[in-house]
Amino acid sequence: MAKYRGAVIVDAERCKGCNLCVVACPAGVLTLAREVNGKGYHYSEMARPEECIGCANCGLVCPDAVITVYRMNTKQ
Amino acid sequence: MTAEITEITREEHIVYRKTPALTGNVMHYCPGCSHGVIHKLVAEVIEEAGIRDKTIGVSPVGCSVLAYNYIDIDWAEAAHGRAPAVATGISRLHPEKYVFTYQGDGDLASIGTAEVMHACNRGENIVIIFVNNAIYGMTGGQMAPTTLVGQVTSTTPRGRDVKLNGFPMKITELLAQLDGTTYVTRQAVHTPPAIRKAKNALRKAFENTKKDKGTSFVEIVGTCSSGWKMTPVEANRWMVENMFPKYPLGDIKDI
Ligand SMILES: Cc1ncc(C[n+]2csc(CCOP(=O)(O)OP(=O)(O)O)c2C)c(N)n1
Ligand code: SF4
Ligand code: SF4
Numbered sequence: 637m638a639k640y641r642g643a644v645i646v647d648a649e650r651c652k653g654c655n656l657c658v659v660a661c662p663a664g665v666l667t668l669a670r671e672v673n674g675k676g677y678h679y680s681e682m683a684r685p686e687e688c689i690g691c692a693n694c695g696l697v698c699p700d701a702v703i704t705v706y707r708m709n710t711k712q
Numbered sequence: 713m714t715a716e717i718t719e720i721t722r723e724e725h726i727v728y729r730k731t732p733a734l735t736g737n738v739m740h741y742c743p744g745c746s747h748g749v750i751h752k753l754v755a756e757v758i759e760e761a762g763i764r765d766k767t768i769g770v771s772p773v774g775c776s777v778l779a780y781n782y783i784d785i786d787w788a789e790a791a792h793g794r795a796p797a798v799a800t801g802i803s804r805l806h807p808e809k810y811v812f813t814y815q816g817d818g819d820l821a822s823i824g825t826a827e828v829m830h831a832c833n834r835g836e837n838i839v840i841i842f843v844n845n846a847i848y849g850m851t852g853g854q855m856a857p858t859t860l861v862g863q864v865t866s867t868t869p870r871g872r873d874v875k876l877n878g879f880p881m882k883i884t885e886l887l888a889q890l891d892g893t894t895y896v897t898r899q900a901v902h903t904p905p906a907i908r909k910a911k912n913a914l915r916k917a918f919e920n921t922k923k924d925k926g927t928s929f930v931e932i933v934g935t936c937s938s939g940w941k942m943t944p945v946e947a948n949r950w951m952v953e954n955m956f957p958k959y960p961l962g963d964i965k966d967i
């Protein structure tokens with residue numbers, strides 16, 4: 637149904653696990669991983685990738701600029 | 713990665729990524745620190761205006777002392793509170809450059825009060841970016857002039873008491889009274905809409921430099937989750953509930 641499909645790539649090694657992207661996501665896509673990165677932070681990852689609409693809210697709020705957001709029009 | 717995600721994450725589908733004006737160095741800030749978001753906005757505005765080689769920043773003493781490691785432009789680093797004086801010199805020698813200071817509330821509203829007052833009063837053609845997190849972040853969370861009444865800090869363990877410590881200083885409103893300031897605004901970066909607005913305010917401030925309009929002053933109310941002893945998410949909530957009533961967002965002056 638959705639016209640747009642989105643996805644994000646988080647640079648996990650640079651993520652500080654602040655959780656700001658998780659609460660900013662309107663679609664409940666993101667979560668902090670159980671695993672930690674090299675610095676000991678629970679990094680952000682897509683728990684429900686199929687829900688992502690590519691709105692870029694997560695990218696905007698990330699203080700460390702570690703999220704790249706993609707959006708694809710599926711009605712082409 | 714599933715085949716579908718591989719399909720979506722193709723280069724031509726990128727809608728948001730780190731601006732090239734950020735150096736790529738890992739920022740030393742605590743997780744969730746507002747300084748990171750504000751750096752990103754400053755870098756994006758400079759990149760999008762195509763003025764990277766025409767912009768000179770002056771960094772402060774405070775957590776953002778190392779800002780020059782993160783935004784890929786020319787920088788000077790000023791003694792504590794003296795960034796507006798350093799920016800005055802640079803801007804007068806290089807009137808064709810975009811000169812800005814980046815200062816915390818301890819730096820700008822405490823030790824540097826005289827410098828910022830007089831730079832604004834002279835109407836120096838610069839941008840002043842003022843990050844108000846109501847605390848001295850760098851040195852361990854001491855009271856700042858902007859600390860709220862009752863706010864617990866390491867030097868006000870029972871909360872700021874006006875009898876002992878005076879009142880929170882709304883220096884932005886004070887500076888708006890001076891004839892040298894052309895644009896004075898207060899913004900925040902806690903939500904995507906607030907971030908977009910803050911970016912527009914920064915863009916306008918840099919455009920004012922081009923028009924030689926005088927001093928543009930952009931306060932950004934931010935969090936210091938380490939100093940406030942909260943998670944970044946709690947800190948944003950605390951800021952909305954406690955900081956915004958005292959430091960309301962919006963333009964204060966625009967001429
Ligand atoms: C002359 C001088 N006095 C005091 C200090 C100690 N000092 C370093 S940073 C700072 C205040 C920083 O607070 P703020 O400007 O609010 O920046 P933040 O870290 O909160 O971003 C102080 C008092 C110093 N470095 N130099
Ligand atoms: S792009 Fe939007 S929907 Fe997708 S993860 Fe980020 S905030 Fe959530
Ligand atoms: S906002 Fe950025 S640093 Fe914070 S958890 Fe999300 S990806 Fe990591």
Ligand code: SF4
Binds near residue numbers: 775939
């Ligand atoms: S101490 Fe506060 S202002 Fe400094 S980096 Fe940490 S959160 Fe940011």
Ligand SMILES: [Mg+2]
Binds near residue numbers: 816845
């Ligand atoms: Mg401060």
